[in-house]
Amino acid sequence: MIPTVPYEPHPVPLEEAAGRARAFAETMARRRTVRDFSPRPLPDGVLEAAVRAAATAPSGANVQPWRFVVITDPERRRRLREAAEAEEREFYERRASAEWLAALAPLGTDWRKPFLQTAPAVVVVFEVHKGPGTPRPYYTKESVGIAVGLFLATLHQAGLATLTHTPSPMRFLNEVCDRPAEERAAYVVPVGYAAPDARVPDIGRKPLTEVMVRL
Numbered sequence: 001m002i003p004t005v006p007y008e009p010h011p012v013p014l015e016e017a018a019g020r021a022r023a024f025a026e027t028m029a030r031r032r033t034v035r036d037f038s039p040r041p042l043p044d045g046v047l048e049a050a051v052r053a054a055a056t057a058p059s060g061a062n063v064q065p066w067r068f069v070v071i072t073d074p075e076r077r078r079r080l081r082e083a084a085e086a087e088e089r090e091f092y093e094r095r096a097s098a099e100w101l102a103a104l105a106p107l108g109t110d111w112r113k114p115f116l117q118t119a120p121a122v123v124v125v126f127e128v129h130k131g132p133g134t135p136r137p138y139y140t141k142e143s144v145g146i147a148v149g150l151f152l153a154t155l156h157q158a159g160l161a162t163l164t165h166t167p168s169p170m171r172f173l174n175e176v177c178d179r180p181a182e183e184r185a186a187y188v189v190p191v192g193y194a195a196p197d198a199r200v201p202d203i204g205r206k207p208l209t210e211v212m213v214r215l
C-alpha cells in the first residue's frame, strides 16, 4: 500500500463556479507577450511565488523535471544577450527557412534582443533530463510546458509582463546559466513591467467554436 493523505478539496459554491471560471478566463485573455520592457524593479517575492506556483504543476510520474534559473545580475544579463543575439543572428540570416520567416513576419521580431537587458529579471527554464539521484523523467516537455503556463499565469495575475522567448538552438544557455549538460534550456522568459509605450501585434484568438469540439 502506498502512503496516502486525505484529499483536500478547493470548495467553490456551485452558483459561483461558472462566474469564477469566466473571470479567470477574462483575466488570462488580457495576457499578451510583451517585447518592450521598463527597467522598473519587480516587487519583492513575486518571482519566488511564481516559481512556487509553477512547481505545483502535475508532471509525468511526479518527477518534476524543471529548473527555473532566475537572472537579475546585470553582467550576467549582458552575457546572455550577447550570446543570444549571436545565435539569433545566425538563425534569422542563415538557418531559418523562408516558411518560418514568413510565419514570424507579422510579429515583427528579428535577431535583436534588447529585452534581455532591459527587463529586470530573465528566467531561463530548463528541462532536467537526468541528475544525481534523479529518476529518468517521462513526458519532460509536456510537464515543463504546463509548469511554464502556470508561471506565466501567476506573473500576469501579479500585474507583470512576460515574453516567452525560445532562441534556437539553446545549448549556449547551459554555459551562461552554469547548468550541467543533462539540463536542456526550453524557455527564456524576461519578466518585468511593460514599457509605458509598449505595443503588441494586432492578433487575435480563434473562436471557441473552432478550438472546442463537443461530442
Ligand SMILES: Cc1cc2nc3c(=O)[nH]c(=O)nc-3n(C[C@H](O)[C@H](O)[C@H](O)COP(=O)(O)O)c2cc1C
Pocket (backbone or CB within 6 Å): 031, 032, 033, 034, 035, 107, 109, 163, 164, 165, 166, 167, 200, 203
Ligand atoms: C513555445 C513558444 C515559443 C515562443 N517563442 C518566441 C520567441 O522566440 N520570440 C518571441 O518574440 N515570441 C515568442 N513566442 C510568443 C508568441 O509569438 C506569442 O505567444 C503569440 O504570437 C501570441 O501572442 P500573445 O502571447 O501576445 O497572445 C513564443 C511562444 C511560445 C508559446
